[in-house]
Amino acid sequence: MDKDLINTFSAEVNGESINKLRPIENESSEQAEVEAAEKVINAMRYYRQYCLMKLKRRSDAIRSLLEEDKALLVASCTEHMKRVRECVEQNQKLLEMIVHCGANILGGSVQSALEAHQLHPSTEHYMTKSKSILKQLVRDWSANGAHERESCYRLVLNDMATLYPYRSNDNQQNRHDIQVLVTGAGLARLAWELRKMGFSVTGNELFSYFMLLTSNFILNACHEKEEFTIYPYVMDFSNSWCYEDQLKPIKFPDVNPADFNDGDKNSSERENINNMATGFAMCAGDFLQAYSDAEEHFDSVVSVFFLDTAANPIAYIRLIYKILRKGGFWLNFGPLTYHHEDSDDTLSLELPFNSILRLVEQCGFKLEKVLDKESQKESPSRYTWNKDSMLQYNYYCGYFVAQK
C-alpha cells in the first residue's frame, strides 16, 4: 500500500495539529519526547539480548542439575532452547522492521532518537512492553485473534451499524460524514473496522511509541495477508502443555490493511482507499491533553478497554461529553482493572461500574443501553489471549451506550 495514502499519526482538531505525545511547550519538552522515543526504540532493539540473558539462566539451571537428572533432560531441553533462540531471532527481525519503518515515515522524534541511539540494557518494565507488543499483534491483526476481537469489538461494531444505518443510495457518504473517535486505539484494528464500515475515524492512543510504531508498521508497511510471522509466546515458559505451544508461529496481518473490499478488486477500490486516506488518522497522546480543546468535534466516541486507564474517570467522562456534538453517542466496553490502583505517585479514584453509570448521567448523558453483570456472565472477553495456556484471564465487561 502506498504509504502516502493513509494519513497516519496526524489529525486536525479545530485546525490544530494534535500529532504529539504531550503538549510541546518548549525545547526541553521536545528533548523529553526524543528521550521517550529512544527508550522505546532501545527496548525493542534490546529484545534479543534480553531474551538470551533469560535463556542463559535456564541453561544454567539445567547445568546445575545432578548428573542423573541432567541425563533425563539435556537432549530435549537443548533442542528446545535452540528452537527458542531461533524464534527470538525472528521476533527481533520484526521488531527492527517496526523501528525502521517508524524512522522512515514518522520522522521527527523517532529519527532524532534513532540517530542518538546506542543499544543499552533496558528495564524489566520496558521489556515487558516489548514482549507485549507481539501479543497485541495477535489480538488486533491475526486470524488467531479473531475470537478475541469478536468478544471485545462485536458489540460496539453492531451498535454503531444500528445507530448509523447504511443507506446504499448515497455511496456511504452518510457514514463518511460521521466523525468517530476511538480512544485507547492500541494497534488500530477497531478504528480500522469502523473506517471499513464507512465512518471517518481518528484513533487516539497513549501507550507511547510502542503502539505508535507498531500500528504505523501495520498500516503503512503491511501489503498482503499473512506476510509476517512472529512467535509471541516463545518466552512464556509457564503453563505450557508442550514445547510446541510455546513455539507457536502466528502470521499477520489477517487482512491487507489497504483492502476495504475484502479482496473484491473492482474499479471503486482506488476510490475507497482514497476515502480511507482522508477519513482515517491515528493520533498519539494523552487523551485528556490531546483533546482538551476539541469542543463538539465528534459524532461518536468509542472506548474499549479504556476507561480504567484513568486515574480519575470523571475527567474522561466530562471530556468525552465536551468533545461530542449534541446528540452524539458514546459507546463504552471494558472491565475496570484500574491501571493506577497500586501506583505510588498517582492519586487514583477506583469506582465500581454502577457508580460510573451514575456519573455518566450526572455529567449530562442519557443512558440508551446498559449491559451489566448479569448480561455479561456467559460471554467473557479476553486481552492478548493464548488459548493454549493453562492460565487464562477472563474479563466480564460492562457496556453502555450513552447519548449527549
Added chain:
Amino acid sequence: MDKDLINTFSAEVNGESINKLRPIENESSEQAEVEAAEKVINAMRYYRQYCLMKLKRRSDAIRSLLEEDKALLVASCTEHMKRVRECVEQNQKLLEMIVHCGANILGGSVQSALEAHQLHPSTEHYMTKSKSILKQLVRDWSANGAHERESCYRLVLNDMATLYPYRSNDNQQNRHDIQVLVTGAGLARLAWELRKMGFSVTGNELFSYFMLLTSNFILNACHEKEEFTIYPYVMDFSNSWCYEDQLKPIKFPDVNPADFNDGDKNSSERENINNMATGFAMCAGDFLQAYSDAEEHFDSVVSVFFLDTAANPIAYIRLIYKILRKGGFWLNFGPLTYHHEDSDDTLSLELPFNSILRLVEQCGFKLEKVLDKESQKESPSRYTWNKDSMLQYNYYCGYFVAQK
C-alpha cells in the same frame, strides 16, 4: 472441639519429628525461625494500619478533585469508605485471633516471636500474603468456596475413593491403614476431606507461618458452622460491579472441622474424632527437606496446585517416588505457573506438562491415568476465585495418577 484431639502441626516420620519450617541445625537456625514467625505475625497484625494507609490515599484522591467533581462523589464515597474501614476492623480482629490461637497452641517459635514483637511497618510482599490468607479461607473453608473446591479437589477425591474402596464390614479400618501425604496442603481442606473418607493423612505446607497459623486456627479454634465472618474482597477496588460486591461478607467454616458425621450425632462420633486425632497431622516445612529421609513411608501422595512451586520439578518427582511404598499412588492436579520463573536468585526449570509426564515415567512410575489439554478444556479450575469480579483467572489443569 477439644484442641488436644487433633494432633496438628507435628508428625512422626521414621520416628523423627518433622514439626519444623526448616531443619533446625543450631541456635542461629532457631533464631532465624523466630524471626520468620515474627515477620508473619507482624504482617497479620499490621493489616489494619496498612489498609488505613491505602484508604487515606483514596480519600486524598477525592479531596484533590475539582469542587464540581467532588460534589458528584463525596457522599457515596464517604459512606463507602466508612463501611470499608468497618470491614477492615473486623478482618483485623480475626487475624488477631489467628495469631493468639497460634501462640496458645503452637508455642515455641510463635511464642518467642510474640514476646519479642513490636508492631512495625511490613513490606508489600508480606501484606499481599496477609490479604491472601482471607481469600484462602474462602477457598478452603466457606460455602462460597464450594464450587472452587469441587473444581480442584473432586477428581482426586473420586480417584482416591476408587483406588481404595470402602469395605463397610471392617469399620473403615482398611482406609485408616492407608497413609496419605498431601503436599502443598494450604489451609488443610483437602487433607481434611481425605481424613473424613477414612484415610490417615499428613498435610505438608511450606507457605510458612501464614498458612500454619491459619490452618491451626481452623482445626483447633473453630467449633461450629459459620462461626466467623470476614470481608476478603474489601481492599479490591478494581473490577467491581458495585460497592456491595467489595463489601461481601463471607462466613466460615462451612463445616465444623470436628464433625465427621455430617451432623449425624450418633454414638460412634467420639470414636471417629479419636480416629481423626490419631490419623491427621499438619507438618510445616519445605517438602524436599522435611521428607528427605522418609523412605517408603506413604501409600499415597496427593498434590494439588503444588508441582509448580518447585524450582526443579525432577527433585519433587524423585522424592515422591522415594517416599511412596511399592505399589503406592501419586495423584497430581494443577497448572504449571512456575513460582520461581521470574526469580532473580533461584535457578528455575520450567517444563511443559508432557515433559513432566515423561519424567514421571523415567523416574520409575507407571502412568495409570492422564487428563491433558483436551480433557480439561471445558472445566477450568479456580484459585481464590471471586465470582463477582470483572476479572477472573481460569486454570486449565493437567492431571495424572501414577503408580510406583
